[in-house]
Amino acid sequence: MIKIALLGCGRIGQMHAANVIAHPGASLAMVFDSHTPSAQAIGNACSVPVATSADDVFASKEVDAVLIASATETHADYIEQAVAAEKPALCEKPIDLSLERVNKCAAAVSSSSVPVQLGFNRRFDPGHRAAREAMLAGEIGQLHQVIITSRDPELPPRSYLETAGGLLRDMTIHDFDLARFMLDDEPTEVFAVAGALIDPVLGAELNEVDTAMIILRTADGKQCHINNSRTAVYGYDQRIELLGTTGMLQSDNRKPHEVKRYTSNTTETSAPYQYFFIERYQEAFMAEISAFVDCIENGKTPEVGFEDGRRALILAEAAYLSIAENRLVSVAELMA
Ligand SMILES: NC(=O)c1ccc[n+]([C@@H]2O[C@H](COP(=O)([O-])OP(=O)(O)OC[C@H]3O[C@@H](n4cnc5c(N)ncnc54)[C@H](O)[C@@H]3O)[C@@H](O)[C@H]2O)c1
Known part of the structure; x- marks a missing residue:
């Protein structure tokens, strides 16, 4: 079982939480949202811990990988933190609204072997x-x-x-x-x-x-x-x-x-x-979780990765x- 932490518990985060829980190869390790009631809503509904900060998520030994479903402006920072913490990341689109910021983030991603999958679910x-x-x-x-x-x-x-x-x-x-x-x-x-x-x-x-x-x-x-x-x-x-x-x-x-x-x-x-x-x-969102789990379990390169987001x-x-x-x-x- 790959223990996945969810960052961002809004509209799409709620859907991802349900999909991770339903997935036979994954479990929801913890959730975090800067708007604490949003995280608590999923935490209570799904009986999973609510982290007090994103730093705690990246430092936790209970977390194998992260699913970044927070607001777009947080994605590049969270990808960099995931890579530094050696936690594979599945990040929602877009990576960032600024190509300059994406290019800066690309340097961290390309110098690491930590898988980063982009949420191009279609x-x-x-x-x-x-x-x-x-x-x-x-x-x-x-x-x-x-x-x-x-x-x-x-x-x-x-x-x-x-x-x-x-x-x-x-x-x-x-x-x-x-x-x-x-x-x-x-x-x-x-x-x-x-x-x-x-x-x-x-x-x-x-x-x-x-x-x-x-x-x-x-x-x-x-x-x-x-x-x-x-x-x-x-x-x-x-x-x-x-x-x-x-x-x-x-x-x-x-x-x-x-x-x-x-x-x-x-x-x-x-x-x-x-x-x-x-x-x-619905099936596509579930299949992207399967692909992410497969990458982590079998050391594969993500089928849709950071460079696809940049392109x-x-x-x-x-x-x-x-x-x-x-x-x-x-x-x-x-x-x-
Ligand atoms: N793949 C798709 O089809 C698809 C569909 C919708 C949204 N998205 C993407 O998913 C992301 C979230 O969209 P949404 O519709 O769920 O938005 P939303 O506003 O419903 O949820 C975003 C959540 O992020 C939280 N957040 C903000 N800053 C944070 C931080 N620093 N750390 C943790 N949480 C933080 C907010 O409190 C909020 O709960 C966006 O980047 C969006 O582009 C993708």
Whole structure:
């Protein structure tokens, strides 16, 4: 059993706590949150100790590894502390909102053999994964295009948007990672358009966008199109399409069940999509814990690691530059 400590007991921390407890190869050693009532809520509900500080977590012999699910601004510090304490870390996305800070953190990670896994859970979705494996097995011939549709069900509260770091660093970061995963290659060029179409007033006040389209191209010409919206009224829309020379693969949305209703005034009506990421990617979140446990038990390098987090942020910065200057941006411009 790998004894995992949870840092950050908010929305996603609560889900991770339940997944760690449910996992046959892991146990929840302790929890910590700078907002003590949040940690106590999980501690009481799950009968696990509540640490009094993060330092205590990293110093504890009862902790084999840490799961960092705290606010984004804490991730880089906690990754560095985990590496120094030789405790493998599974860290939520993004590593940080500043590429400079991520690059500084990279120095600590790369000089150590302590595994650092990034929380790009969508790579572990059974549908997305099966589509990629079929593509890599040659089922659609030579890959030409990847289309990623990624739309949230509703605009988050203003308080969330004020600190999230912007649509492309907070939300599209998952899609930049999926683009690299599905292309099985590095995008070298980025073009993006974005706007505050859902709430223009809020967008202007926060200098934030809520709707975006991004085009990526690899050195050998493969194309990827990402489209994002913070509000799709019909629900959380998560689809991937891979087009190749001999066919096409789709990884589709998930519904709670497959019942279709047929009446005198409607046909093929079905239940709404699973509400949001916790429901839609439930299996993926559990599978990322399995991958983390497997790394620790068997000395494997994480399948999705720190460099993947850094690369995704570089693509986000390239897209922001493209929006600001209304031009195609070479990723090399951001790699200095
Ligand atoms: N993989 C995904 O799909 C996904 C989904 C949602 C959120 N996230 C990421 O997970 C992280 C947390 O998001 P959330 O939605 O749970 O936010 P949240 O605000 O609900 O929870 C964050 C928690 O971190 C705590 N915290 C703040 N500073 C801390 C510190 N120094 N030490 C310990 N705890 C601290 C806060 O008190 C809060 O309880 C963010 O980085 C976010 O980007 C990932």
